[in-house]
Amino acid sequence: MRSLRRLFGKSGCRSGAVSIETAIVIVPFLFLTLMTLEVILIEFYQAIFAKCVQDTARQIRTGQSTSLSTTTLELNQLVTSICNDTGNYSSLPLPSCSGRTAVIVNVISSGIPAYSSGISGGALVASSLQANGTVTNVASAYPGACNLIVFQAFYRWPILVPGNQIFLNSGFTSPSYLFASASAFQDEPPQSGGQCTGLYN
Amino acid sequence: MHGALQLIRVGRTLWHCRRATAGLEFALVLPVMLAVYAGAIELNNFMNVYLRVNQTAFEIEDLVGRQTALSNTGTSGTTSMATLCSFAAPIFRSGSSSNLTNLSIKIFGATVPSSGTTTVQWEATATTTSTTVTCAKKTSGLDALTLPAAMTDPTQTPGTTSVGHIAVIVSYPYATILPVTLLNSLKVGNSGTSISGALAALNGVSISTTVYGVPRYIVGSIPYS
Secondary structure, X not given: OHXXXXXXXXXXXXXXXXXXXXXXXXXXXXXXXXXXXXXXXXXXXXXXXXXXXXXHHHHHHHOOOHHHOOOEOOHHHHHHHHXXXXXXXXXXXXXXHHHHXXXXXXEEOOOOOOOOOOOOOOHHHHOOEOOOOOEOOEOOEOOOOOOEEEEEEEXXXXXXXXXXXXXXXXXXXXXXXXXXXXXXXXXXXXXXXXOOXXXXX | OHHHHHHHHHHHHHHHOOOOXXXXXXXXXXXXXXXXXXXXXXXXXXXXXXXXHHXXXXXXXXXXXXXXXXXXXXXXXXXXXXHHHXXXXXXXXXXXXXXXXXXXXXXXXXXXXXXXXXXXXXXXXXXXXXXXXXXXXXXXXXXXOOOOHHHHOOOOOOOHHHOEEEEEEEEEEOOOXXXXXXXXXXXXXXXXXXXXXXXXXXXXXXXXXXXXXXXXXXXXXXXXX
């Protein structure tokens, strides 16, 4: 009882008060610092991801991609291509890249395809990225010369800092920030004739 | 009088009190830290939208430039402009935060006659919803187009009179997450102008990109039926 009074009493112990104050204050301080750092990290990797998707889209476009050497498009190889490419821009590749990346290749020959702006609003995206974080690569036919192609890629960044898990979650059950990047182009593998005419009516 | 003296005494005691300094310092630093955090998110969003506006313009120009004949819906051996334009939707989508409603796309086909004045042959504009983009040829009231001087200079572009030009203008009003009304109430500079004047970029600035090109496979403007 006496020792308690010494600690909390009116004229009690005052030594170590600064340490206790610091201990209380340092928690929100560190949280805010880490939250800001993660936002900056996301910004950095999002730019890298967008660039790598562009690089891979160009590989499809020019016929450079080895995944085009067979009659079907090997979507997992496109994922590998994006993930390997991120390692070229940063010494730290994206965390669990291949497991968290999904690609969709749409070969357009007629009509207007429907797209969604969200992760659950439209058939194209919803079939690839589920709310529970499951990733399924959407299959596609071999993109022949002169076809219009839309190449979409997604990556779920695992949000680590609790505050950001509330503010930055893109609607996943396991808090993740969605990187979404796409490229639309006309396929141009080597072919005779050299130009494409009115194929998309 | 007595109350005032007491207040002064209390104030003096507080001024000299050295307790809870860590908490006080943190309270001073907190608004700055929150501003840096919000600023980082704002910068992230802005860069994202900026890159996508650029990419949309470049890729649509590239797609249009490789066609030999265009029409609204792709009838009789032409490419559908509506299809080409619809690709703006996946390109522009930025995670779950994008809204295409305010995205503006203008695509021009133009020629430069010997007089040197740019003549707009056709113009297609986009109609958007929150999730879709479609384009159609504008039938009247075509917008004016100014090509870069080098593109209309006969000495730099051989056969200028027969060369067709393409221009794609993509713009998007970027909306901020930071409280702009709060920023507006502050005054900056010795002229006392509203901060919104100085930081107009924060208040729904229209990010705009114009990309120019020429048809890759044909001479002259691409026919648009």
